[in-house]
Structures are given as C-alpha cells and as structure tokens.
Amino acid sequence: MTEKSDRKTKLLAEVFHDDWSEGPAAGFARQAALQARRRRQFRSWLMTAGAATVLTFAMVLSFHSRPAPMASVPFALNSHRAYEIISDDDLLAQLHDRPLLAIQRENGTREFVLLEVDSRAGK
Numbered sequence: 001m002t003e004k005s006d007r008k009t010k011l012l013a014e015v016f017h018d019d020w021s022e023g024p025a026a027g028f029a030r031q032a033a034l035q036a037r038r039r040r041q042f043r044s045w046l047m048t049a050g051a052a053t054v055l056t057f058a059m060v061l062s063f064h065s066r067p068a069p070m071a072s073v074p075f076a077l078n079s080h081r082a083y084e085i086i087s088d089d090d091l092l093a094q095l096h097d098r099p100l101l102a103i104q105r106e107n108g109t110r111e112f113v114l115l116e117v118d119s120r121a122g123k
Contacts, residue, residue, distance in 0.1 A: 098114060098115065099114075099117065100113070101113040101114075
C-alpha cells in the first residue's frame with residue numbers, strides 16, 4: 001500500500017469507527033448479514049428439496065415403466081413342422097438318380113428344387 005491510501009484508510013476507520021461498532025451502521029450490517037445467511041440457507045434447502053424431488057420422480061418412473069412379463073407359451077413336442085431335418089444319406093437315398101437344382105437367393109439362403117425327369121427324354 002502507498003502512504004496516501006494508508007492515510008485514507010486510517011481516516012475512514014477513525015471517522016466511522018463508533019458507527020460501525022455500535023451505531024445505526026452496525027445495525028444495518030447485522031441486518032444485511034442475517035439476510036445473507038437466510039438466503040444461503042434457503043438456497044441450500046431449495047437445492048436439497050429439488051434433488052430429492054428429482055430422485056423420487058426417477059424412482060417412481062422406473063417402477064411404472066417396466067414392461068409386463070410375457071406369458072410363457074408351453075412348447076409342444078408333437079407340433080407339426082413344415083419341414084423335416086434329414087441326414088445326407090437319407091437325402092441321397094430319396095433322390096436316387098433324380099436331378100436336384102440348388103438356387104441361391106439374394107438374401108444368401110439356398111433353395112433346393114427337385115426336378116422332374118421326363119420319361120420320354122430317357123428313351
């Protein structure tokens with residue numbers, strides 16, 4: 001600090017010393033400090049209440065948004081299938097000497113078509 005600012009500080013302290021410790025200025029300062037403490041406590045309470053409300057809402061929402069469990073469908077062992085899985089040997093035994101066409105579709109699956117043999121072509 002410079003000597004000039006030091007003198008100003010000393011002058012202000014001497015002029016207002018009695019007012020700040022016991023006069024109307026002291027009452028004003030106490031009132032302002034009390035109001036600041038109340039505002040700080042209110043903000044703290046408001047933040048706590050807000051956080052508790054959000055947490056409660058999230059818990060309620062999580063319990064109510066659960067999907068209902070699906071009813072289990074019993075698996076029928078004797079269900080009728082549109083296809084039958086057979087071994088390679090069974091397939092060759094059923095084909096004999098008949099031609100088989102294997103077609104690969106655009107989606108990558110294969111389709112097998114059993115071709116009819118014209119009995120007139122063989123004679």
